[in-house]
Amino acid sequence: MLALVTCALMLLQILRPLPAAAAVEALPDDYQYAIGFAETKNTNEWSYLQWDGTAYSEMDWKPLEHRWRGNCEFCIIARSGMHPDVNDAVIGWTAPRAGTVTVRGTIDSRDYGDPANHDIDGVRAFVRQRSGSTLTKVWPSDAYQEIRPGFMAQHIFQTTVAAGDQLLFHVNKNGTTYNDSTSWFPRISYGYTPKFALDQAELVMGPDDFEHIGINDALDASVSVVPKNGSFDFYHSSGGRLQKFRGDLRHPAQTPVYHDQASVRFTNLNQFDGTWWIENIYRTPEGHLLAFCHIENANPATSGWWAGGLAYSTDDGEHFQILGKTIAAEVKQQTGANGNIGGMPFVVKDGYFYVYFTEPGVPTVARAPVTEVLDAARRGTVSTWMKLDRNSGFTSPGMNGVGGWVMPAGETNDYGTHGDAAYSTYLGKYLMAGGSAGAGRGVFLAFGDDPTHFETPTWLLNSDAVNKPTLSPYETIVNLDGSDNGEVGREFYVYFGYYFVWPRDEPTTDIAKEFRWLYRQKVTLNAAGFNRSAVSLGTDYTGKHGENGLDYVQRFPAPGMRYFMMNWNDQDLRWHGDEQFALIDSVGMHPGSTYDVARAWQAPRTGTVRVSAGGGIFTAGGSGADGVRITINRSTSSFKSPVVTVWPAWDSPAAIVAPGTTLPFAPVDIPVTKGEWLYFNVNRNGNNGYDTTVWVPQIAYLP
Structure with missing residues (x-):
């Protein structure tokens, strides 16, 4: 273990080995x-x-x-x-x-x-x-x-x-x-204790399969799965076309049913504008199909260029009648250059459909009563949908009203909603799967206690290579037995597309070969991973902002100054600030020449936590080193909020760790409110020479 600590310190530019055995005890078994x-x-x-x-x-x-x-x-x-x-x-x-x-x-x-x-x-x-x-x-x-x-x-x-x-x-x-x-x-x-286990990612459709079922361009929407007499019907939309094919969950593309221009399969009696994609399907009690649709190229004067709507099939998916638009962004975008609302994952709770989309770039939600939606669908029209307003509930119009976010905004990740959602009967939580075009790209899975509040997503698929030029869009959540309608148990599959080269407008991109790949991965939920009363800022450390409730931030050390994000570096696998030696890894932190660095933890619930650091806090030393100043700070809402010091006492000076020594850390109890952030802050003191600090806090809720 001593060698492990020495190696970690060397990664943070320390030129001498760790001499204090006490600091070894601070390391978790990670x-x-x-x-x-x-x-x-x-x-x-x-x-x-x-x-x-x-x-x-x-x-x-x-x-x-x-x-x-x-x-x-x-x-x-x-x-x-x-x-x-x-x-x-x-x-x-x-x-x-x-x-x-x-x-x-x-x-x-x-x-x-x-x-x-x-x-x-x-x-x-x-x-x-x-x-x-x-x-x-x-x-x-x-x-x-x-x-x-x-x-x-x-x-x-x-x-x-x-x-x-x-x-x-x-x-x-x-x-x-x-x-x-x-x-x-x-x-x-x-x-x-992880939230879930992940089995292998299995290829279920490759380029030849896409060709066989008539997807001539690329995967362009989530694949909808509908059980059908012991097998499954799969639906997909792409660029003005609609495909239906039949197979099993491991090999979906066995039998093509149709791959027509959308106008052949969509009936549009009221001449609604726009190009319509089927994104998700709900089977009604009488066996009809209600399709949640993503819309592009709509009339900017009415809904804006992007919108969401519904279609309905009474002949087992052979044809879908377009019912009308239900959702449009607050700002009526004039072109498709920006403002994509994504969509349209849905869940059902307490007699309501909840459908998700982005506005602007962060998932939000609208809802409508199931009975009203289905009654309107039978009449060939749509009912009224209302967006969530964070201050007054579902009071904002679905068409061009203002939507409230349902998960934290991604500072460096774009949480797209071209995916799926479900309710887990095993976990008693709601799930949302989507894709990110942000750093590392990939597939996320978010969890919520109710359909309007999801925590920061956890990654199913993501690369440490921040600039990896691939994309993993269009997710589908499917129970192991294939039953759908938005409900799963403990185990389920997440299907996702994979683009081996992105962006698609590169002249060297061969869309037929590089964009036609569909994978699935089995997820096994673990309730114990959601009920943890303690975390270690070492073993819970990752290279993704917000994962496990942790973040990695910097700030100018002045009253009222706010924290802001550091950047992940995939070459040395650590967080970097805006100054050369402002660094954080899973073991150590090093402040910059002017900026503090801090690990941040967000309280998942209200209570009192005990903060400890087995073995204390160790700071390296060298010629001219003057140690570091450490504090635990708190902000009430977000990184943009000013902070107060909660340890040492708010009216006390910061604790100083002398160079080459270990400062004992007696456990401290801190009351927290759900959503608050604690910052474990390291300041350079006078200069930042040899200031690597080994500080691995453990945080545990008291009974």
Whole structure:
């Protein structure tokens, strides 16, 4: 463990090793490959191996290459990633003690070659557990996770280990070794309870399947799933066309039913304007289909260019009658250049449909009584929908009224609503799946206790490579048995499109090959992950703003000054401020030459929390170092709110940690209100030389 701390400090520009054993106790049992990677064997519990199909053997360190190399030319492991050859490249981790561990990570191909080029065929990945001489595969449930060039897949699972057990992270060459470099930063944590487990991402439709069912351009909307006599009908809209096809959940594109111009399948008796997409479908009690539609190219003078509406089928989806518009943005956009409202995920609660869209760029909601919506649909029209107003409830008109946000605004992530929503009977919570075109791109899953309040989303699919030029749009939530109407149990699939190259207007983009991919991933919810009474700002640390209720911020140290976001760097896997040495990783923080840095935690509920830091707070030292000043601050609503100091006492000076020493930290109890933020703040004192500070707060609600 001492070496792990030393490595972490070196990452934060510290030139001398950590001399204080007390600081080691402050570290949680959180093992991150990106931090623990070393040039010596079996350091920080990590090892660097190869598998020849029969046995494991150790690689050799190559100092001139700064990486480990096996006995094959391209069998390589470095801090930045790994590459297989005839032998698998294998990262090993040895359990220092018995217990249950959570294993997290993203397997990410940073090669964006043509995924249909069979000479570049990607890799296969899986995780084994070795207990004595017994080898057991622990992830995925299938034989392996296939990673095509440019693809990525996240894993989350738990396993029980005995002291000395090994977890072995395999990358296999698949067929060829061309362009097989793979980024994989495993993370193993004792005492961390995840919200859900993730099995492998499975390809369910590729370019040939899209061609077979008549999707000639690309995936352009969420795929709607409707059970049909033991199989399933699937609906999709793309650029003025409507497709229907039939199959099972693993292989949807077995039988094409139709792929027509929308005008053939949509009846538009009242001549409503715009181009209509079917995004989600609800089966009515009498077996009819109510389609929630996204609308573009609408009349700017009436609804604006973007809108949402309803269509209705009484002949089992052979035709849909356009009923009318129900939702339009507050500002009537004149063109499609901006203002996309996304949509249209829905849930049902207490006799109301709740439908989600974005305004502007953040999810909001409108609702209408189910009986009124269905009665109007039977008459060939629509009823009145009302948007949520944060101050007065559902009082804002659905058409061009002002909508209130239902989840926190993304500072660096765009939470799009071209996805799906559902209610989990297992969890007693509402779910929303969507895509992000923000940093790292990917797929999110948000949870809410009611349909109008969702917490900051958690990532199902996301890359540490902030500028990864891919996109994962159009999500669908489906129960394992395929039943839909917006209700799932503990386990379900999230289907999502994958664009291997984005943006689509690049002249080199081959839409037919690179945009026609549909994956699904099984999610298993874990109620214990939602009922945690304690968090560690170490094991809960991630590279995504807001995830696990944590954030990473900076501010100018003056009264009334507000915090603002730091930026994730995918080269060194840590948060950077606006100054060179303003840095945060999972273990340490380093202030800038003028700016403070802080870890931020948002209270999920009202109560009193006990803040502790086992082993105290350690600050490095060196020539001319003068230590740091630390405080715990609080703001009542958001980063834009001024803060007050709650530790030491508000009228006391900041605590000073002298260079090269450990400051004991007696637990402190702090009352918090739901939504408040606590900031664990590090200030440079006089100068910021050698100011890396190891401070890993633990926060626990008191009974």
